[in-house]
Every structure is written in structure tokens, then in C-alpha cells.
Amino acid sequence: MSHYTNNLHRIFVDREIGFKKKITPTELDLDFFNNVKKVVKSHLKTKIKEFLEQQGLASITPKFRIQGSWAYGTCNLPAKQGQEMDFDYGVYLPVRAFDGFNPDAGASEQAKNYFEQVELMMGDLCEQHDWLLDTSAPSSCIRIKIRSNAHMDIPLYAVPDDMFDSLEERNELQVSLGSATAIHESLDYSKWVFEDFNIRSFDEESLMDKNIQMIHMARRDGTWQESDCELIRKWFADKLKSLENNGQQLRAICRYLKAWRDWQFADKSFQPSSILLMIIACKHYQYYQYRDDLALLSVLENLPNALNGNVYENIEEHESEDFNRMKEGERVEASQYADVLYRNFVASLNNFDKTKALKFITNEWGNRIPQNEDLIETSRQAIFDTPPLVQPNITPQAPLRQG
Numbered sequence: 001m002s003h004y005t006n007n008l009h010r011i012f013v014d015r016e017i018g019f020k021k022k023i024t025p026t027e028l029d030l031d032f033f034n035n036v037k038k039v040v041k042s043h044l045k046t047k048i049k050e051f052l053e054q055q056g057l058a059s060i061t062p063k064f065r066i067q068g069s070w071a072y073g074t075c076n077l078p079a080k081q082g083q084e085m086d087f088d089y090g091v092y093l094p095v096r097a098f099d100g101f102n103p104d105a106g107a108s109e110q111a112k113n114y115f116e117q118v119e120l121m122m123g124d125l126c127e128q129h130d131w132l133l134d135t136s137a138p139s140s141c142i143r144i145k146i147r148s149n150a151h152m153d154i155p156l157y158a159v160p161d162d163m164f165d166s167l168e169e170r171n172e173l174q175v176s177l178g179s180a181t182a183i184h185e186s187l188d189y190s191k192w193v194f195e196d197f198n199i200r201s202f203d204e205e206s207l208m209d210k211n212i213q214m215i216h217m218a219r220r221d222g223t224w225q226e227s228d229c230e231l232i233r234k235w236f237a238d239k240l241k242s243l244e245n246n247g248q249q250l251r252a253i254c255r256y257l258k259a260w261r262d263w264q265f266a267d268k269s270f271q272p273s274s275i276l277l278m279i280i281a282c283k284h285y286q287y288y289q290y291r292d293d294l295a296l297l298s299v300l301e302n303l304p305n306a307l308n309g310n311v312y313e314n315i316e317e318h319e320s321e322d323f324n325r326m327k328e329g330e331r332v333e334a335s336q337y338a339d340v341l342y343r344n345f346v347a348s349l350n351n352f353d354k355t356k357a358l359k360f361i362t363n364e365w366g367n368r369i370p371q372n373e374d375l376i377e378t379s380r381q382a383i384f385d386t387p388p389l390v391q392p393n394i395t396p397q398a399p400l401r402q403g
Contacts, residue, residue, distance in 0.1 A: 004349040006357055007377040008293035012256065014375055020252060022368035023076040023259050025085070033087055036146050037066070039129065040122075040154070044091060047121040051114075052097060063092045063164070067155075067229050069274060072236055074254045078149050079262035079366060085150040088141075090229070091118070092157045092215075094164035101158060103216045103224035111158075112222030118142060118156060119220075139220040156218040157227065163215070214317055228318060232275065235315045236282070244287045249295050253285055254278050256296055256365075257303075263366040264337055270330045272307060276323050279313045280306045293349065300342045308335035340364075352378060 012019045025033075041064050048062045068088035069075040078085060095101040098110050119133070119142050126133045126144055134151065137143030141155040214231065216224040240247025257277040265271035283306070286298040308331045311324040326334060341364050348360035354373035362369045 004294075004346075005352060005378055006349050006354075007291070008348060008357075008361070008375075009291050010375040010377070011358075011361070011370060012252070012292045012296075014370065017370040017372060018375070019259075019365065019369055020255070022370070023079075023255060025075060025077055029077075029085075032147070033070075033150075036087070036152060037089060040089060040125065040152065043125045044118065044121060044154075048091070048093075048118065051117055051121075052093075055097075057097055060093065060097050065090045065092060067233070068153075069258075071233055072254075072278070073251050074258060074274070074278070076255055076259050076262065079259060079368070080266045083149070083262060083266065087146075087150065087152045088155070089152055090155045090157055092159055092164060094161045095158045096161050098158055103158075103226070107222035108224070109222060111218045111224060112220070115142075115156060115218045115220050115222070118154070122154065140217055140225055155227070155229075157215050158218065158224065159215040228315070231316050231318070235313075236278065239282050244289075249287055249292060250281060250285050252292055253296050253299055254281050256292075257281060257299070259368070260341060260365055264341075264364070265334075270326055270334075272334055273323075273325065276307075276311060276325070279311055279323050283311075283313070297345060297349070300338070300345055303338040304335045304342060307331060307338050354378065 010018065015021060045062055045064075049060075052058070052060050065071075066088070067090050068086060070087060075085065098108070098114075102108075119135070122142055122144055123133045125131070132145035134143040134145055137151075137153070141153040143151055143153050145151045215227050215229075217227045219225055240250060243250055254277065257280075258274055261271055261274075261277060280303060281299050284299045284302040286295060288294040288298075307324070307326075309324065310322045312320070312322060315321075324331065344360040344364050348357040351357040351360065354376045357376055358369065358371060358373065362371070
């Protein structure tokens, strides 16, 4: 790692006005989502059970699971007007609920009917709560607009019987990492961890990590689509558990990349997917204690080439899958944006003029970058940064102030 003039760490992590604080959902957001989740779960649990009983399946009760960025701990507030937070809340049934389940046989009237019935159930609930059922949403899930800047996607899963039976009630813990206690054991992938700020816990049904398999998702047209949501969740959680401080810093880097994407690609017809950015971050991330800026740089210097090429990762049943699903021209353009990001970030690290340093990164992430020059620590003598820390157990200590 080269030597840099500025330490931008506090720009990102300051607990009062830092960028991470600006992009983190608030307590009010969590209250709101938790209430919506409880209402949806209560309604669908009752209605789907009644639907199954009409099919002669009285012994099956659906189970539910938070997914996506809320499960990974990488959810951000929208960057611009018109963008929405996406709350993914999956409904699980065992394949024994579907007579002769065969996802390779094409469209199934049983799957089509199930999707339609649940959509009708949600239509009734939307009328009660002044939500909007969005039938123009992707055909792989049911979408409800729950407020102007947020929607809930409800995918309907059929999972292997033994995997379904391993679902159990557990406490999905969200913890504060502001203390030295960090996360310790709570990063078991079956626990929901949301980093850095005090957020209460949710009760949620969780899959045990010992029995993760490929599952299938019902589509509006009656076909079954393979879903890797649980396999990816487990892969990411295992990655975090293998890192210093249980991957707290890596999760933050993923959030910074997504926030950059949301700001820069808001008006584009394409964008790098969240899973693509997450995989790239995992591939190139290096840990720097008390230096989110240098940890981010370790990813940014590789981001242009990564976005312009194929991206593979050793995720079970996806070893040969290219996670960069952008077209060739889109890859080139995304790579160019990433190159500008890298150059501006290096310029910010190197510029003695703090006003200009802030301008470089504000151009990339927008006005949620705190405009406070006091958060930048500058040394008139360039100091070589230490190599990435790789020790598994690091005793926290106050960072040295330079200058």
C-alpha cells in the first residue's frame, strides 16, 4: 500500500454525521418494517394455512424468512428521490405441499394457482392498510408498496422437506458494534446482524446452517425458478466469520459500494447488482484496523477490471456461474465509472486541501458525505501505512493521530 496524506476514516464512521450513519436505516424505519413484517406474517400464516387445508393439507404451516440486504446486514437508505428500500420477506412451504412437485416439467397449474391466491390475499391486506399491490413487479415475487420510498417483495418458496423441517424459531439479533463486544458468536448466518448502530432484535424463523440446499420459487406463470438466496446468505456469513472482527469492516465496504452505485447509476438503465459488488468486495478486501478508507481502497483499485470482466465465486452449486450479468457495453461503462471513482478517491487521500479532498469524494457519493473538514486527519509528512492486519485476534486501541 502506498503512502497517503489524508486519513478519511472518520468521514465514513463518525457516529454523529459520518457517511455510514447517513446511509443507515433509522430506528423509525426499523419500527415501520418490523410492524409491516408482523402484519404480513400474521395474515399470510392464517390465509395460506386455510388455503392448504382446502387442498387436504391440514398439517402444514408456512414459515417466513427475511432475505436480501436486510439478511446480509447491507441495507442502505435510498440515495436519491424515487429510489426505494427493498424489504425481502420469503414464504416457505415444503415440496410435499405440491403434489408431484417437478420444477423441470414446465408450468404447473398448482404453482400458478398458489401464486395467484397469495397475491389475492395480499390484495385484501393492502386495502386494509392503504398499501399498493404492484402487479407490474417482477413475475418471480409479489410486491407491495408500503410507503413512498419502500416496498416489500414476497417470494414464494418450495423447499426440500428435510430443509423445511429444520426451520426453527430463533431470535434474529441485530447488535451494536460500537462497543468492544462486537459480534462474537452472533454472526452465525442464521442470525440477522445489522452493524454499528443500536437496533433492537426481531423474532424470526431461521434456517439452521447445517441443511442448506437449492430451493425453488413459484412464478406468476406457474413455472418454478431456482433460487440461491440461502446458499449465498450462508456463503457471505461464512466469509464474515473468517475475518477480523467478524467481517464488520467488510460489510461496511459492501454498503459503501452499494451507496456509490445508487448515486452514480440512478439514471441508468443498468447497474452493477448488489451481489456482484458484494462478491467483488469479498475477493479484494483487505482489513485495515481503524481505516475504512484504506480497506475501501483495497477494493476500489480492483473494481474497474472486475466490473469489465467475468466474476466467479466458490459458492455451492454456483462455481461456474458468472455473477457479472451486465452486457458487454454496460460492463465497459460501469468500469469507466469505477475508474473515475478510484482516481477521485486516491486524489482525496492525497490532497492537502481538505475542501478539495471532500469535493472529490462528494462527487462520487453525493451530499450524504459529511462536509466537515475536521473529520479529515492530515499529515504534512507522508507516512507509510502499515500492511493489512491479518491476525485473527486484534486488541482494539485508539488510532494514532497524525500531524
